[in-house]
Amino acid sequence: MTLPSSLTGDNAVLRLTFDGPLAVLTLHSPPLNLFDEAMWTAWRDAVAWLAAHPPRALLVRAQGRVVSAGVDVRVFAELDxxxxxxxxxxRLGITQALEALPCPTVFAAHSLTLTAAFELALACDLVVATPQARFGLVERKVAFTPAMGGTQRLAERAGGARTRELVMTGDLYRGSVLADWGVINALFPPESFDxxxxxxAMRLATGPTRAHRATKEVVRRCLDGGVPAADAxxxxxxxxxxxxxDHRRAVTAFLTDGPEHTTDYQGH
Structure with missing residues (x-):
């Protein structure tokens, strides 16, 4: 399974690597990990490759002082x-493709995470951060609105009132605040964050991936169509x-060894 050239090599702005069953996608375009054409192209390649070759779980992270300062403002200046x-x-299609991956996805934010990067974080199943990390959909600074799906995905997590507040003010919010809002799933200290x-993420990668996929589908059906749609x-x-x-082995292990059994999940 050959990786796209945009995701490998010293010049790749987005790098896809693997730790056993866990795929790791790393933003690597110092110093600000800006979203420009090269970054978007790499993201398109990444989500397409991962959809065709699903890992057992995906961790999205960033290298450097910031996760991302968001969209390169020159994009707005040059767009007809x-x-x-x-x-x-x-660009919204990238968000949708990431959200549709059939494996658990985790976005890890150790510091500043703005606009496009925050929108992609909201497309992941779970978001982890440091308490001090700052998040923002700050498009109002260029008289714009988030256009990669962040507004509606934030509303799913935090509700309409909080979403309007965050987007309309353009303020930055700490990870600790967004954890209280239900946007961030877990907070880890900076010194051990990575x-x-x-x-x-590895805990998910070594778990029952097919069951996790079903959970993702049930939640999506519920969010889109309510409890009746999920029930159907x-x-x-x-x-x-x-x-x-995975299910059959886990049931056998439970009956043989009890609830604290260890199961070798293989995703079948």
Whole structure:
């Protein structure tokens, strides 16, 4: 499985590596990890490759002092309004493709995370951060609105009132505050953040991936269509999980060794 050239090598602005069952996608475009054409191209390549070759879990992280200062403002200066709809539709497609990956996804934010990067974080299943990390959808500074799906995904997590506050003020919010809002799932101290975030994601990668996929689908059905839509889909999803090797091995191990058993999940 050859990786796209945009995701490997010393000049790659986004790097895809693996630690056993865990895929790790690292923003690496110092000093600010800005979203420009090269970064977006790499993201398109990454989510397309991961959709075709799903890992057991994905960790998204960043190298450097900041996670990302967001979209390179030169993008707005150079964009022809006649091309704007198709331009932003394609960028929203990256968010949607990341959200649709069939494995658990974790976004790890150790510091400043703005605009496009924050929007992609909100497309992940789980977000972890340091208490001091700062987040913002600050498009108001260029009289714009978040266009990669961050507003609606923030509203799913924090509600409409908090979302309007964050987007309309353009203020920055600490990880500790967003954890209180339900946007951040876990907070880790700065001194051990990389290790803690990696362990958090690895726990998912070594778990029952097919069951996690079903959980993602049930939650999505509920968010899109309410409890009745989730109920309608659940029996078939549960039946598919019942037919996996992970489920059968885990049941056997539970009956043999008790609830504290260790199961070798293989994703089948």
């Amino acid at each position: 309004p006649k091309d704007a709809e198709s331009f932003w539709r394609s 290790t803690d975030a990696h362990s958090y 889909a659940l029996p078939a999803l549960a039946a598919a999980v019942t037919d996996t090797g």
